[in-house]
Amino acid sequence: MEKVGYAEIAAELRKQMQNGVLNPGDKIPSLTEIQRKYGVTVTTANRVFKQLKAEGLTYAKPGVGTVVAARPRTAATGVARLDRLNATGNPFAVEETATDHMAMIRGCTDNDIIEQLRIEPYEELVIRRRTFRRNDVPYALGMSFIHQRALRDVPEIARSGPLQPFWQKTYTERTGKEITRSPERRTARLAADYELEALEVPAPAHAAVPVLVLHTTFYDEDGPIELWEDVYTPGFWQEDTE
Template sequence: MAKVGYMEIAAELRKQMQNGELNPGDKIPSLNEIQKRYGVTVTTANRAFKQLKAEGLTYAKPGVGTVVAARPHTAVTGAARLDRLNSTGSPFVAEETATDHISMIRGTTDNDIIEQLLIEPYEEIVIRRRTFRRNDVPYALGLSFIHKRALRDVPEIAQTGPLEPFWQKTYTERTGKEITRSPERRTARLAADYELEALEVPTPANAAVPVLVLHTTFYDEDGPIELWEDVYTPGFWQESAE
């Protein structure tokens, strides 16, 4: 069995915080539990604890132990949300919801969408949009750009409203084709007016507002099938699932 280092232990606990298995205020496993779980020394376990504390992810609560710290300006990424859906059956962390589900079929001239989905300019795609909120405050606009070929097997993607189960699961069940994803790509750009409106960001007309944007591309055996774009409210930083 390969030796486990303190950074690997910290990464596993960090991932549990990111996907909602451990929420703010939850007690994390004790040093003794970490030693037994990973077969490490108390020194290694303690270094993992110190790493998480240094990152501001945990703190010592008298009479309780080490607990997860509150992070009010932290947003969960689409990949972390998908991992949580697969592991727990729910895509949301504590106090998180999704509203304003919209679906449409449109031609696109967006170069990034065209390149990622390997389509032609003006080719039609399915666009699904929703606003992610925490404590009813919007923090991210989620956009899904789906290759039109997916409509053959999952016509439901063109319907407005949340899809249950997740459409990729339905697609795999109906076609037998597994879907994989690329690493997340992070960038920044100026927000469009409709994005600021959806995120309820009050700004003067034509104001230049920079936002963090995250992209994830999904593939089946026939090529790219979906591009995710998460646009974050200014002031939020994001967490990856990886």
């Protein structure tokens, strides 16, 4: 009896595509390699290939084999970027970048952020902002709202520009406190003018443009420490990574 089914194998390969282990144009393992690695029959291996092809994730390239398909209008989530960072050391797939890195300290008046980070109204936060791009087209505006207590151990978070390494890793190394995350939460709302400008969405001033918004909250042993908010460009598909 086979120890693993085609759905589990397909899920593992799908995850490798999401986290950047397999990138567009890369050849996926052959039928023989899948049979050998997972101890399955050729029938099961064939079902894996058919499933990934049916999802539009792969295609047959003459003279090469089955390769990963490009998905230019697919937007990565914050959790997908984090998984990719943990798996490969790089949060981006080959066609992704981040630009316009900014950092500031501001008092918070947003009730949802206040509730999720368990802070008082007008309490100061570190706010980090960047624009995520795929093939140089903006697909998401990323905002990080970081509790001010993180400044004691990682003052670098208040500086504009990319942070290397990821600040949460630095925080854990310096404090010994592990950081965990909540599941992603999804909602929709109307975009602010500055969000449309950052996402390069051509719309009249004060136009009502609906956008998808994802929130992820991070915790250490003392409570919430960071909230991610990703605002997605209309017209991009956002995949589930849970």
